[in-house]
Amino acid sequence: MTDTPRTFGQQLGRRSWAEPWKIKMVEPLHMTDRAARERALADAGYNTFLLRSRDVYIDLLTDSGTNAMSDRQWAGMMVGDEAYAGSENFYHLEDAIHRYYGYEHLVPTHQGRGAENLISRTAITPGQFVPGNMYFTTTRLHQEMAGGTFVDMIVDEAHDPQDRSDFKGNIDLAKLDALVKREGAARIAYISLGATVNMAGGQPVSMANVKALRSWCDTHKVRLFLDATRAVENAFFIQEREAGYANKKVAEILKEFCSYTDGAWMSAKKDSLVNIGGWVAVNEFALFEELRNLVVVFEGLHTYGGLAGRDMEAMAIGIGESVQDDYIRSRIGQVRYLGRLLEEWGIPMMEPIGGHAIFLDARRFYPQLTQDQFPAQTLAAELYLDSGIRAMERGIVSAGRDARTGDHNRPKLELTRLTIPRRVYTQAHMDVVAESVKAIFDQRDKVTGLKLNYEPKYLRFFQARFEPI
Numbered sequence: 001m002t003d004t005p006r007t008f009g010q011q012l013g014r015r016s017w018a019e020p021w022k023i024k025m026v027e028p029l030h031m032t033d034r035a036a037r038e039r040a041l042a043d044a045g046y047n048t049f050l051l052r053s054r055d056v057y058i059d060l061l062t063d064s065g066t067n068a069m070s071d072r073q074w075a076g077m078m079v080g081d082e083a084y085a086g087s088e089n090f091y092h093l094e095d096a097i098h099r100y101y102g103y104e105h106l107v108p109t110h111q112g113r114g115a116e117n118l119i120s121r122t123a124i125t126p127g128q129f130v131p132g133n134m135y136f137t138t139t140r141l142h143q144e145m146a147g148g149t150f151v152d153m154i155v156d157e158a159h160d161p162q163d164r165s166d167f168k169g170n171i172d173l174a175k176l177d178a179l180v181k182r183e184g185a186a187r188i189a190y191i192s193l194g195a196t197v198n199m200a201g202g203q204p205v206s207m208a209n210v211k212a213l214r215s216w217c218d219t220h221k222v223r224l225f226l227d228a229t230r231a232v233e234n235a236f237f238i239q240e241r242e243a244g245y246a247n248k249k250v251a252e253i254l255k256e257f258c259s260y261t262d263g264a265w266m267s268a269k270k271d272s273l274v275n276i277g278g279w280v281a282v283n284e285f286a287l288f289e290e291l292r293n294l295v296v297v298f299e300g301l302h303t304y305g306g307l308a309g310r311d312m313e314a315m316a317i318g319i320g321e322s323v324q325d326d327y328i329r330s331r332i333g334q335v336r337y338l339g340r341l342l343e344e345w346g347i348p349m350m351e352p353i354g355g356h357a358i359f360l361d362a363r364r365f366y367p368q369l370t371q372d373q374f375p376a377q378t379l380a381a382e383l384y385l386d387s388g389i390r391a392m393e394r395g396i397v398s399a400g401r402d403a404r405t406g407d408h409n410r411p412k413l414e415l416t417r418l419t420i421p422r423r424v425y426t427q428a429h430m431d432v433v434a435e436s437v438k439a440i441f442d443q444r445d446k447v448t449g450l451k452l453n454y455e456p457k458y459l460r461f462f463q464a465r466f467e468p469i
């Protein structure tokens, strides 16, 4: 292999991707033995979402709300202005979003799905289509609950884990044209653009693509909204891969990217280095007025949106930290470090390595299993049994059922996500993760899959229960 972790650091003009911070406070981890893990997993119905965190050693369930905050953010928590209305921290947050994302009008929410609810209810008329670049679970559900139909317009490469294209998150404009031809532009609510694309393996969208979408939207009089949850990570990939951006700062790239969109919703629990928070921000005043009115029904007054003042302060500071080039380079550097160890051992995964996680390709990991035997769920269970490492299914269980036919949605991608929290684990933890994945890969022939024995109505992956076949 030519592109080792060390040379990746050197390409960036330094010896390594080492973190631009040191550790000031530590939190003990829980070590467990195999017998305890077997009991815990059976109690959890073989669903890693139902494990207690005390039974988990290295927690790679999600990068959502699991970030470590900086000393500056913790100091910010102490200056929380807990006024019901007009908290000073709200204005700090508004300034940060205006400065780094560029949008005019802000409505805070308790987390991303609160923002998805508001934008879906205000911008979708029942019966309309919402084209986007691969679904996200909560995003699509809110679009459906508002009477919309999500349609996937991502480039075909995104569905192939072995395709190594640079921007596998892009929207295919030919697919958009075909939709307009078939249904008419008036039946399109807005374009739902995610950057990076979580379910596609954290794959980025190019600046060229968002520019082309802007002019497409202008032609067809359709709005373009961004899911900005991991847009800073997306900006890093543009800096690294797209012509003309190598010498621009990530912060500049982020702002340019957002400038082609009409607004965004955000789960700040990812990029923004906090444990809770979200927002929706738009440029159009009339739409803002509707959002600002609706937020009081679902979240809280429009100057806190379900958050404490201290949470808004931590978010405002976290946004500023998240766009620093040194920080984001080390963030993605750590994800790649893990990915490259696994690559060297021939472990099948989504390529190229994306922004927030390594996505193991469960179809190639367990070729003996059909998709109805839940290979990605099985892989997450086996990893937990081996070492207490917690991963997440991103395959047929996450895809849910077709709202009309009731059958499983059967995504091409059947992935198990090893999601890396920001500023939390060390390089040695990544080594342990890689060793455990290798251990279960070596035992892969013995595995027989799972069957579903309980399934809730909404977002089933969170609470479904399984048993071994």
Ligand code: F0G
Binding pocket: 061, 062, 063, 064, 111, 112, 113, 114, 136, 138, 139, 194, 198, 227, 229, 230, 266, 267, 268, 269, 277, 278
């Ligand atoms: N959009 C994207 C792209 C997300 O990844 C998430 C959450 C949301 C919206 C919803 O935000 O959780 O704050 O309500 N993703 C988490 C994950 C849950 O683990 O990927 P939320």
